[in-house]
Amino acid sequence: MLFKFRPDRPRWVQVAEVIRDRIEAGDYGPGQPIPSEPAMVREFGIARTTARKATAWLREEGLIYTVPSLGSFVHGG
Amino acid sequence: MLFKFRPDRPRWVQVAEVIRDRIEAGDYGPGQPIPSEPAMVREFGIARTTARKATAWLREEGLIYTVPSLGSFVHGG
DNA sequence: AGATATTTGTTCGTATGTATC
DNA sequence: GGATACATACGAACAAATATC
Secondary structure (H helix, E strand, O other): OOOOOOOOOOHHHHHHHHHHHHHHHOOOOOOOEOOOHHHHHHHHOOOHHHHHHHHHHHHHOOOEEEEOOOEEEEOOO | OOOOOOOOOOHHHHHHHHHHHHHHHOOOOOOOEOOOHHHHHHHHOOOHHHHHHHHHHHHHOOOEEEEOOOEEEEOOO
16 A cells, blocks of 8 residues: 655655654664665655655755665664 | 856856857867756756756757766767 | 676656746 | 746666675
């Protein structure tokens, strides 16, 4: 079942908020990976460019860090 | 420092002129790439659609050619 | 050593909607 | 109405690094 987007805000914002909430809930612990871009594409039914915008926002917020070719990980590990 | 646009002409024209001048000055040699669309977005502080209009104009002028997924390059290499 | 799969980085192509002049 | 300009969002392709088999 794909994520239900609201029409009032951009999709990349809503995806970023879901991931952020999961991080704060402890679903992804410190040093552990968040869903990869292809995983977000599958789970939310979005384009990769949209997944990348969500990831970039989480990175700018300081919640995650990204290692090329490996993935993005929660800070604090 | 972002480019200072004049209000009298379209932005895409002014961007195209800057790139054209650089090509004629030899900043980008034959066969070498001009700034990508994302690079123009960063350098000039414009939208991608505006960068694309500038690139399209340079292409129609015969100054460059574009290879999808790779970039745009100065003619004559 | 070699081949394959995964992931991020980057690019262009296209379309839609909104706003402004 | 038309041209300009922005943001969003889809898709496709290529590249490079990493990990695994």
